[in-house]
Amino acid sequence: MTFTTRPTLRGTFGMVSSTHWLASQSAMRILELGGNAFDAGAAAGFVLHVVEPHLNGPGGEVPAIIATADDPTPRVLCGQGVAPAGATIEHYRSLGLSLVPGSGPLAATVPGAVDAWLLLLRDHGTLPLSVVLEPAIDYARNGHPLVPRIADTIATVQELFEKHWPTSAAVWLKDRRPVTGRFSNEAYAATLEKLVREGEAAGADRQAQLEQARKTWREGFVAEAIDKFSRLPHRDSSGEDHGGLITGDDMAAFQASWEDAATYDWNGYTVAKTGPWGQGPGLLQSLAVLATLGDVDLDSADGVHTTVEVMKLSYADREAWYGDSADVPLDTLLSPTYAADRAKLIGPDASLELRPGSPDGRPPVLPSIATGNETGDATTGEPTVSPVGETRGDTCHVDVVDRWGNMISATPSGGWLQSSPTIPELGFCLGSRAQMFWLEEGLPASLAPGRRPRTTLTPTLVLRDGEPVMACGSPGGDQQDQWQLLFLLRHLGAGMDLQEAIDAPAWHTTGFPSSFYPRTTDPGGLVLESRLGKDIRDELVRRGHVVTESDPWSLGRLCAVRKEADGVLAAAANPRGMQGYAVGR
Incomplete structure (x- = not known):
């Protein structure tokens, strides 16, 4: 057990x-x-x-x-x-x-x-x-x-x-x-x-x-x-x-x-999120890309690498397409064809680039700070979660x-x-x-x-x-849907018990512009709990990830309730x- x-x-x-x-x-x-x-x-x-x-x-x-x-x-x-x-x-x-x-x-x-x-x-x-x-x-x-x-x-x-x-x-x-x-x-x-x-x-x-x-x-x-x-x-x-x-x-x-709600059908379930005025559909995009890749072993370096690269692609699309001031092509972003095209970008090594897609042939538009043309003021603002998991x-x-x-x-x-x-x-x-x-x-x-x-x-x-x-969610700023993705893969995908899926080791990427002042980007950044182990960490470093090892119990803030098949x-x-x-x- x-x-x-x-x-x-x-x-x-x-x-x-x-x-x-x-x-x-x-x-x-x-x-x-x-x-x-x-x-x-x-x-x-x-x-x-x-x-x-x-x-x-x-x-x-x-x-x-x-x-x-x-x-x-x-x-x-x-x-x-x-x-x-x-x-x-x-x-x-x-x-x-x-x-x-x-x-x-x-x-x-x-x-x-x-x-x-x-x-x-x-x-x-x-x-x-x-x-x-x-x-x-x-x-x-x-x-x-x-x-x-x-x-x-x-x-x-x-x-x-x-x-x-x-x-x-x-x-x-x-x-x-x-x-x-x-x-x-x-x-x-x-x-x-x-x-x-x-x-x-x-x-x-x-x-x-x-x-x-x-x-x-x-x-x-x-x-x-x-x-x-x-x-x-x-x-x-x-x-x-x-x-x-x-x-x-x-x-x-x-x-x-x-x-x-924005919804996506995955693994026999329908996952519902807010519209693309928030970051919620990014989780749906991640599930769509993973659906084209087959089973992912989250207890391996390859599984960590794959989920991180998928999340980078979803967050790149978040930067280029999501917002209340936009006409967001959500149907295309969640389509099987688009997901398959995005999956082709995932290679054996870590990507250090922000790579948004071009749904319906539309060219992505990124903020200048994300393309290196402008640098934000380094004055401390209000970060949500520090690189090592500390909440401020x-x-x-x-x-x-x-x-x-x-x-x-x-x-x-x-x-x-x-x-x-x-x-x-x-x-x-x-x-x-x-x-x-x-x-x-x-x-x-x-x-x-x-x-x-x-x-x-x-x-x-x-x-x-x-x-x-089921209803679930997590605090954590830009990490919220990253931690929820791992939870859904473990609970709804691999069949882990609710608490077991919440307790399992967590990780996230910081390789995109932060939503919080001063909007910094950490290309290749990967934060993981140390209990994932030295072998996995070393392999991820070898693949080019810029790894920050966090305390063993520091990442993820999941809550969840569920109604089971028998009504329990x-x-x-x-x-x-x-x-x-x-x-x-």
């Missing part, structure tokens, strides 16, 4: 997996109260804002994919906020910037997460908002134990807080030290409580209450505070002070939305399946405590997702008002014979970092 760090949980009532045990257990409490997977997912999402403030926040965003017991068709919940009306390439260039900063007010898009969670509850939830928000309000008001990584994160930006972001220093420093131990955020608790009160003022109808809470968020006291604070000049990762661009009008104009500003994830068969996969992120100065009246800060736009005209991911940045956030839903069977529900969670947990019964 293969060793795993934990058992795969199995039961029949409901299963939750998330990146923090308090979020998982809070979601399970909602299921126990009679709520469904969508009530539970939203409860977990709001708790994650509180207990993982270095990884996400209410000023950030959340994409999710759901399937309901009544309609198994996967649907994408888009809680990715857009660029403000004043966010033009000309404005940033007029400030002497060639890249959108990785932190500070200029890096913010309109917050999307809270409106998305409220929309989910309005359309598919069952419980009152007060019940769903109760765990988050309790932890924010009465305190929760901070995980050690939060203090570590605060320490990296302590000087910035003390010298330039005093409102953040007031929240996250005590006696000139990062806060530790039991921590409460009473300003955010008051924000949530006011949303509940404003919603309940709309009357007894649950949907009317949720609509009023959404309106309050977009047009009421939250929007007013953001409008007032966001345009104050603050230091950002360019090394200069700049004001932001979000206004009350931008807040009022944005609403989360529903849209169709990352992402969260939650998956839920309930006893009726409702299922959700959600990847909340942005609005990290180190993203932007804390808005004192609200208890949270804005996000920094605009750093994923390019300040060049004519690119798929060029900055434009009202457009979504090409996000790295990429939840996954899997169906079999038209019925949802299962869940597993990542042991790395000792923070993610699955619960269920």
